[in-house]
Amino acid sequence: MTAIAHPAPQHLRSVSARRDAEAIARRKEALARLAARRMPLPGHQIQTSRAGQPLGLGHRPGHPHLHRAVAVPTDTPEVAVAPVVDRAKPNLTSREVEVLRTWMLVDSKPAVAQELYISLGTVNTHLTRIRAKYAEIGRPAPTKASLVARAIQDGIMTLDEL
Template sequence: MIRIAIVDDHPLIRDGVRGWCAAAEPRIEVIADHPDPAAFLSATGPDRGDLDAIVLDLQFDQRAPDLSALGTICTRGHRVVVYSQYTEPRLVRDCLDLGAVTYLSKTEGREHLITALHAAAEVRPYLSPTMARAMSTDGDDRPRLSRREREVLLAWFQTESKALVAQQLYITIGTVNTYLERIRAKYAAVGRSAPTKAALVARAIRDGLITTDDL
């Protein structure tokens, strides 16, 4: 059973996501919903480990998108699927940099959201159309990697296993896999797939992310 929480200030959205989840296969259980991030953070505490994913809106009470709340929730170790009406490429990329595992537009609907939640629960990425568009608007064919993604990538190049990367960076092997798959998704989105470690090394050197001396 996949278990999630919903954070959105519109009851209609919360009820709709609940209905989609109940009909999903495998079934997704919504064990909590909250009208804003403060309520979610207050209810869950810092170490709640029974949630596989969080569906998070960015706008509450008609204010501007709240990225600070997203950063806090991601820092607590939650796998966040952003579900927002906003589709500006820079905002999408900023959310991914803060740790969101997927960014979906609310116009993308049930199919994409359910698929993204299954992927999040299985610790693998899901490249939504909104993410693909955002990653392809940087002006060249170099994907925009976050600082943490670059750290994980370099550590993986310099070590013999993902377990050593996890130990070195104080994260889990599952998190290492998530970063690497997200990096691969970013390369695929700009038409430069890198399915192997050797291919990622070649891409990273060409893009100036690392040098041969780093290896």
């Protein structure tokens, strides 16, 4: 017996088209935000105020993760300035760093437990504490991908190690 494909009703096609358009708009907005980010180039210095504080928008006392300093080139004043983020680092123990690095290099938490000769519950406890320490300093990392990003930002791992 041959199945006959019927076109979707009009109201379902319009909902699907609207969702597709909204998804495309969200992607464009996200790409525009990514394109607006700038990393400081080597040879640039941080421009400071007379009081010695780095200049930038978004700084609030007690919130170093919101600080946006402005990098100014040392040799070419015509180059556009780029924002730099001054990040606070969590105080991770050596065992937490070991568990975090191992988790990033293997596929699963049970594999981490097996490799480090600890229980799965201990792996989960370490990861929970690591996430709590990042949240304490205002840099939450609820997913594995965000923990990878935090580890790279803090120099715990490099992209080449992944």
